[in-house]
Amino acid sequence: MGAARGAGFQPFRQTKLVTLLRQFHLSLTPLRFIFAAMEQLQDQINMYREEMQAYTAADEKQLEEFRIRFLGTKGIVKGVMGEMKNVAAENKKAAGQLLNEFKQFAEERYETLKASLDVSGGSSSAWMDLSLPGDEIPMGARHPVVLMRNRIISIFQRLGFAVAEGPEIEDDWHNFGALNLPPHHPARDMQDTFYVQQNPDWVLRTHTSSVQIREMEKGKLPIRMLMPGRVYRNETVSARSHCFFHQVEGLYIDEHVSFADLKQTLYFFVKEMYGKDVKVRFRPSYFPFTEPSAEMDVSCFICGGTGCHVCKKTGWVEILGCGMVHPNVLSNCNIDPNKYSGFAFGMGIERPAMLKYGVNDLRLFSENDIRFLRQFTTAT
Numbered sequence: 001m002g003a004a005r006g007a008g009f010q011p012f013r014q015t016k017l018v019t020l021l022r023q024f025h026l027s028l029t030p031l032r033f034i035f036a037a038m039e040q041l042q043d044q045i046n047m048y049r050e051e052m053q054a055y056t057a058a059d060e061k062q063l064e065e066f067r068i069r070f071l072g073t074k075g076i077v078k079g080v081m082g083e084m085k086n087v088a089a090e091n092k093k094a095a096g097q098l099l100n101e102f103k104q105f106a107e108e109r110y111e112t113l114k115a116s117l118d119v120s121g122g123s124s125s126a127w128m129d130l131s132l133p134g135d136e137i138p139m140g141a142r143h144p145v146v147l148m149r150n151r152i153i154s155i156f157q158r159l160g161f162a163v164a165e166g167p168e169i170e171d172d173w174h175n176f177g178a179l180n181l182p183p184h185h186p187a188r189d190m191q192d193t194f195y196v197q198q199n200p201d202w203v204l205r206t207h208t209s210s211v212q213i214r215e216m217e218k219g220k221l222p223i224r225m226l227m228p229g230r231v232y233r234n235e236t237v238s239a240r241s242h243c244f245f246h247q248v249e250g251l252y253i254d255e256h257v258s259f260a261d262l263k264q265t266l267y268f269f270v271k272e273m274y275g276k277d278v279k280v281r282f283r284p285s286y287f288p289f290t291e292p293s294a295e296m297d298v299s300c301f302i303c304g305g306t307g308c309h310v311c312k313k314t315g316w317v318e319i320l321g322c323g324m325v326h327p328n329v330l331s332n333c334n335i336d337p338n339k340y341s342g343f344a345f346g347m348g349i350e351r352p353a354m355l356k357y358g359v360n361d362l363r364l365f366s367e368n369d370i371r372f373l374r375q376f377t378t379a380t
Contacts, residue, residue, distance in 0.1 A: 048076060052070060057113045066109075141377040142376065143365075143376070152273070161250060161252075162224065163227075164214075164225045165211065169204060170203055175206060175210045179209055180288045180289050182288070185288065193234060204232035208229045208247050209289060209346070212225070216335060223253040224252050238362070245349070245350050247346055248349060252342050254340065257324075259292070263282070274301060275301075282295070289326050290326055291326045292324060296319055298319055299316060300314075300315055303315070322345035322346070353365070
């Protein structure tokens with residue numbers, strides 16, 4: 001080692017490491033020739049390793065002090081690594097391995113201290129004021145169509161109606177045939193219905209009446225069910241129409257059910273939905289699956305019946321269609337029309353929602369515009 005010291009090691013120079021050691025009040029005398037011998041280099045590194053091993057961090061401030069002292073730009077590891085240029089060529093390989101192990105140990109010790117601090121959570125109370133109010137979490141909101149759907153269902157549930165659902169892709173029988181729609185009926189035309197497949201015909205359901213058929217086919221009588229869901233029509237998308245929308249249909253099948261039962265059920269619904277002062281009228285109508293059939297209007301609650309653009313100056317707004325279930329429909333579902341009778345009704349959900357919330361464009365319900373939906377955070 002003496003020969004190596006004379007031939008390869010340069011005299012000690014005052015470097016960053018020396019300045020750093022003085023800063024931490026370490027003796028310079030035993031380090032004046034720190035790289036003159038591998039034994040001295042090993043001893044010095046061992047001293048730092050022991051110091052790092054004994055170091056504990058109670059909070060993030062102490063952890064940062066460790067990082068600056070050992071791993072910072074002007075830290076001990078950086079200073080020791082910088083002295084590699086003073087090592088003789090024949091000792092560089094051994095010194096390089098020793099210094100790399102020292103650097104790796106310092107980094108691993110820092111990560112260990114950091115992990116233990118995260119697990120214990122010891123830093124929280126040191127820098128965080130727990131008495132301060134927390135960040136406000138924005139409340140979500142139900143979609144206006146869902147709000148209206150839930151309200152309609154809740155009213156009929158008080159009358160004993162349960163909820164049933166069915167597939168949105170239906171075969172021809174459940175969507176048309178069982179409902180007494182003849183083959184030449186215009187609703188079967190491709191201009192009005194989305195066909196998924198033909199021969200056999202599968203369509204996107206045009207109404208939730210198909211769920212009524214499925215419930216009647218089960219043969220569990222009496223039936224008192226609501227059928228909410230999304231339906232599809234091949235229509236031009238505009239402010240007042242869309243290619244898909246939502247419906248709620250109702251069905252009541254039992255012995256001795258009359259049109260008077262239908263009227264009283266719908267009277268109750270209208271009073272609960274629109275208020276006790278609303279006026280109601282029934283107009284004769286035609287639907288293939290009901291006989292007799294009617295449409296139900298309520299007095300316009302925008303203008304009070306005086307006439308406006310919503311009611312088209314008539315003072316009345318149509319809200320639903322209804323009627324007594326056609327005997328052919330009962331027979332198609334293996335229900336004896338001579339013993340059982342029933343009524344059915346159906347209404348859209350978007351139109352009442354537009355009237356209730358003052359929405360003038362049907363397309364807003366399906367555009368997912370957050371500016372529009374935020375308006376219903378407190379809606380009921």
